[in-house]
Amino acid sequence: MSDCLFCKIIAGEIPARQVYEDDDMLAFHDINPAAPVHLLIVPKTHVATLADVCPADEAVLGKMMAIAPRLAAENGGRTLPDGGLRVVMNVGPDGGQEVYHVHLHVLAGERPWRGMAV
Numbered sequence: 399m400s401d402c403l404f405c406k407i408i409a410g411e412i413p414a415r416q417v418y419e420d421d422d423m424l425a426f427h428d429i430n431p432a433a434p435v436h437l438l439i440v441p442k443t444h445v446a447t448l449a450d451v452c453p454a455d456e457a458v459l460g461k462m463m464a465i466a467p468r469l470a471a472e473n474g475g476r477t478l479p480d481g482g483l484r485v486v487m488n489v490g491p492d493g494g495q496e497v498y499h500v501h502l503h504v505l506a507g508e509r510p511w512r513g514m515a516v
């Protein structure tokens with residue numbers, strides 16, 4: 399999608415502080431962090447929202463969830479039992495989604511956080 403912000407980051411056309419990449423997904427720091435650690439994990443294939451996901455996308459969504467604790471810990475988040483993380487996906491206008499390319503927010507670090515509207 400030529401007009402999609404996250405597709406442009408995936409293509410390297412817009413810079414981002416990348417923390418992970420494989421064949422299926424990319425992770426980078428959110429430009430406006432709501433917590434001491436705030437990463438975004440995106441599939442490399444453009445899918446606008448969680449409501450648009452098809453069976454072929456399910457595996458990468460599972461990978462995005464599964465890698466979240468590792469990426470939080472590698473980027474300054476505290477591990478359990480004292481630490482932890484929050485994973486959030488905003489879906490559509492009522493979900494507060496602003497960028498229409500599926501992404502998982504990974505929030506971690508010592509509280510208090512500036513917070514998201516959750």
Ligand code: 5GP
Nearest residue numbers: 414426427428429430488494495496497498
């Ligand atoms: P949404 O509201 O769609 O769930 O979240 C979009 C997120 O993308 C926001 O947290 C916002 O700060 C982040 N964001 C917006 N533009 C950019 C950008 O150009 N680079 C990065 N790294 N993050 C961005």
Ligand code: ZN
Nearest residue numbers: 402405444499
């Ligand atoms: Zn996209």
